[in-house]
Amino acid sequence: MSKDWKKILLSPQDSLRDALSIVNEEALRVAMVVDDQERLLGVVTDGDIRRAILADVSLSTAVAEVMNCNPVTSPMNCSRNEVLSEMKTRSILSIPVVAEDGRLVGLETWETASAHRRYENPVFIMAGGFGTRLKPLTDHCPKPMLKIGGKPMLEILVERFAKTGFKNIYISTHYLPDIIRDYFGDGRHWGVNIEYVHEETPLGTGGALGLLPDNIPDLPLIMINGDVLTSLDFERFMLFHDTHSPAATMCIRQYEYQVPYGVISCDGEKVIEMTEKPIHRYFVNAGIYMLSQTVLKSVPKGISIDMPALLDSNINNGSSVLMFPIHEYWLDIGRLDDFHRAQADIHQLVW
Incomplete structure (x- = not known):
């Protein structure tokens, strides 16, 4: 208890x-x-x-x-x-x-x-990007291997999945792949099994799914960008997906934008309403997905496709794609400002 x-x-x-x-x-x-x-x-x-x-x-x-x-x-x-x-x-x-x-x-x-949890669901971490917006830090280092709080952000992800009980991890590589492979090996140091798929040419944010081996566990797959720092409850995410059994579940984050001016609503020349510095709220893609085997098998090998296009095709075919809102910490480390913010935040996170 x-x-x-x-x-x-x-x-x-x-x-x-x-x-x-x-x-x-x-x-x-x-x-x-x-x-x-x-x-x-x-x-x-x-x-x-x-x-x-x-x-x-x-x-x-x-x-x-x-x-x-x-x-x-x-x-x-x-x-x-x-x-x-x-x-x-x-x-x-x-x-x-x-x-x-x-x-x-x-x-x-x-x-x-149940102290000894283990989930066979495959986890696919996308780690092949060039990290152009983080130059010069990425001139000789893949973006997911940049250190946050003294540890590569990709290692933070691997440790989080291992702690939660996910042991079957696949990593997609492209830019400077040997640095990632040499660091993680087969994953035994972290108590997981790591396999790699390599994109000879960039295949978009979803194309690497077609390179996964045929023998991966026949279960829904968690897919996450390797530059995401989050305390998301992956277990709860999986439970939500399993309960509803959609084709895919996409994590979303609420994003707020405040217009820095007073906004005027009008009808022709007539002012109808004035709203001072309104706040607009949107749901944005958080770069984390749970995909059914049906979606995985729909991605041809070697074909470039982005995740929005892949999910749109499933929606257009009548398949169910659900949203899972993240209220936990989440940061997409795409720019230098994000990288510096992550350095300040990492020691305050509860994993």
């Missing part, structure tokens, strides 16, 4: 922003809402938060408005195996433990109930 459950308690009046802070900082993926007697009123999971973000719910909203008021709970006398079985059946990662009078007495999580 998790020893940290006291740190994830909220009152009904606390905000969704408070819940988001707990979910991100305490790494238990859930906040529990209690009354002043610590009786369980509801739970707020990161899934609830992601759905609220998609619905454009304000982060100042009280958690009572978005919490699950009827969560799955476990009595105190349930065995760990029974709790684990319930989690598997319901595809959830945590279950509050309550006494007969409704008081919260603990939290069972998938990590504590």
Whole structure:
């Protein structure tokens, strides 16, 4: 049973922003809402938060408005195996433990109930880019091998997947491939198995999928750009995809842009409305995907294609492509400013 459950308690009046802070900082993926007697009123999971973000719910909203008021709970006398079985059946990662009078007495999580996790799903890391916008740092070093906090960003990704239980890792290379191969080898140092696919010529952001070997595990594949620094919960991402079984799931990030001027709405010469420095919100592609085997097998070997075109073709064919919003830390390290920001952020991240 998790020893940290006291740190994830909220009152009904606390905000969704408070819940988001707990979910991100305490790494238990859930906040529990209690009354002043610590009786369980509801739970707020990161899934609830992601759905609220998609619905454009304000982060100042009280958690009572978005919490699950009827969560799955476990009595105190349930065995760990029974709790684990319930989690598997319901595809959830945590279950509050309550006494007969409704008081919260603990939290069972998938990590504590199943200490030795292993997922056979392949992970494909795209590491072949030239990193032109990061010159001169990339003149003699592939961009994913640039060090963040003293460690190559590609190694940070490999370690995160290994820690989460993903052991089958494939890396796509093109620019200075020997530097990557010599550093990681077969991956045994990190407790994973690493295989490489090499693009003789650049194949776009999706074309390397066609170079994957035929014997990869017949399971949905996680694909991620090698220049992304994120504390995304990959386990929750996989669970979301497995629950809905789409052709593909794309991670998205909310992006805000504030117009630095007053914006005028008009009808001909007549002013209808004036809005001072409005904020526009968009969902942007975060460079992380989970792809079904059907999508993988649709990419011909040696054909150049970008991921937006590949996903558009599936959408046009009637296949389902879903969005998974990232509320955790995320940074696409494409420019020198991003690289310097990552150096400042890395020591504050909770993995």
